Amino acid sequence: MTDEQKDILIAKMIDNPASLTDAELEMIMRDDELREILEASAAIGSASAVQPDYDMTEEWRRFRPRIRRKPSLTRRLMRVAAVFLGIVVGANILVKLIDHTLAPEPQHIVAKAEQPIEKDDSPANDPEQPEQSEIAEPVAPPTKANKPGTTHIAKAEVPVDEAMELDIDEYLRIQQAQVDNEIAMLNSSVIANELEPLRQMYELMGEDDEVIEIVINNITEP
Amino acid sequence: MRYSTTEFETIYVKCFPAAMRLAVSLLHEEDEARDVVQEVFVKLWESDFRIENHAAFIIRAVRNACLNRINLLDNREKIRRRLTLEPPPEDYDPDQRHEEVTQAIKSLLTLREQQVVEQIYTHGMSYKEASKKLEVSEATINKNIVTALKKLRNHFKSPSPIYVKNRVVRH
Incomplete structure (x- = not known):
């Protein structure tokens, strides 16, 4: 050149x-x-190249938004766990609330229990004093110091709540069993779908049904 | 062990100017240089360990980041931006380099050559603009630039001068 x-x-x-x-x-x-x-x-x-004098107050102000403390791994995991826990608890409360609202009305056991008890000991059965029994019945407080007749009424009121609780618990158990059943059915269908190509492949390979069954059992059994 | 914001501000204020001088000296563009320097500081902020010598760490990191950016450019872009083709030495000091070049320009170039270099490099003018400004032909501008660059090339090709109290002393 x-x-x-x-x-x-x-x-x-x-x-x-x-x-x-x-x-x-x-x-x-x-x-x-x-x-x-x-x-x-x-x-x-x-x-x-121009090298100006830098205004460090201004430079720091420009830089400051770029630094933000990253949360540590533990803190992040705890946050995720807290969110998960919140969702589970919230969903549980919601389910209970819905079930409780939609649950059938419990039977009024108290009403049935009151009738015979009062008939047994109530002075109302006494034909000589009909007015007293009418007055005493609504006034009688459910205390231990009451007469035997009124004490029975107080005891009979408690099982109403218990009965409701029992109804809700039983209902929840039934619901849970249904959900478990559905999950089991879904699992079995998923396993069947996933294993179908394997079965077809073995069939293409000309394997016996027995061999295929053994292979599938080996995969599906824990 | 991480830095508090106050601690980090102190480090930033102390180390930023030198880091910027180096980045601008290598990249020739202030905005890009600031971006590189800030990236280095962000890395330092996010690191889980403390560094004893912040200034050395930052200068080293900025130098590497600038060279990485330059390496990503093609030769045409490097020439356009008048960037170095060779990586600078490990102990590259932009202030010292600046002084070295300024001294060489003053001592080696004629007044006209200095004027042309100033218009082209400091003010970023084209040959046409410089010829208008200095009232000479574009051919004269080119001749002066070529002569100036050849003089400086011969100067920098020779053993590196060392500086003692702003005076050039040759080996």
Whole structure:
């Protein structure tokens, strides 16, 4: 390459690098003198780069939003666990609430229990004092100090709540059993679907049914 | 052991200017340089360990980050931005380099060559703009630039000068 050619390339490098062809770029990279001139140009460029005095208050204000403390792994796991727990507890409460609302009305055992008890000991059976019994019945408080007749009424009121509780618990057990049953059915259908290609493959391979059964049993049995 | 915000602000204020000088010196673009420097500081902030010598760590990290960015550019872009083709030495000091080049320009180039270099490099003018400004032909601008670059190339090719109290002393 002549000096004149090099000067032309230098002029292009400095004034209009976009006009350099790939071949010219290649020539520059292969020529030691041109590379050194490029380095000299880079050195002037570095020395000429504007280096202002930085306002550090302003620089820190610009940088500050870029730093945010990342939560530690433990904290993140605890957050996930807390969210999961919240969802489970919330869902449980919701399910109970819905079940409780939709549950059938419990039978009024109290009403049935009151009738015979009062008939046994109530002075109302006494034909001589009919007015007293009518007054005493609603007034009698459910305390231990009451007469035997009224004490029975107080005891009979408690099982109403218990009966409701028992009804809800039983209902929940039935619901749970139904859900378990559905899950089991789904599981079996999923396993059957997943194993179907395997079964087909073994059939294609010409294996006996017995062999296929053994293989599938090996996979499905725990 | 992580830094508190106050601690980190102190480190940032102390180390940022030197890191920026280095990044600007290597990348020649202030916004990109700031981006690189801030990335390095973010990495330091997010690290789980404490570093004894922050300044050394940051300078080293900024240098590597800048060189990585330069390596991603093709040669045409490097030439356009007048970036170095060779990685600078490990102990590259932008302030010292700046002084070295400035001294060389003043001592080696003629007044006209200095004027041309100033218009082209400091003010980023094209040959056409510089020729108008200096009232000379574009050919003269080119001749001056080529001569100046060749002089500087020969100067930097020779053994590196060392600086003692702002005076150039040759081996």
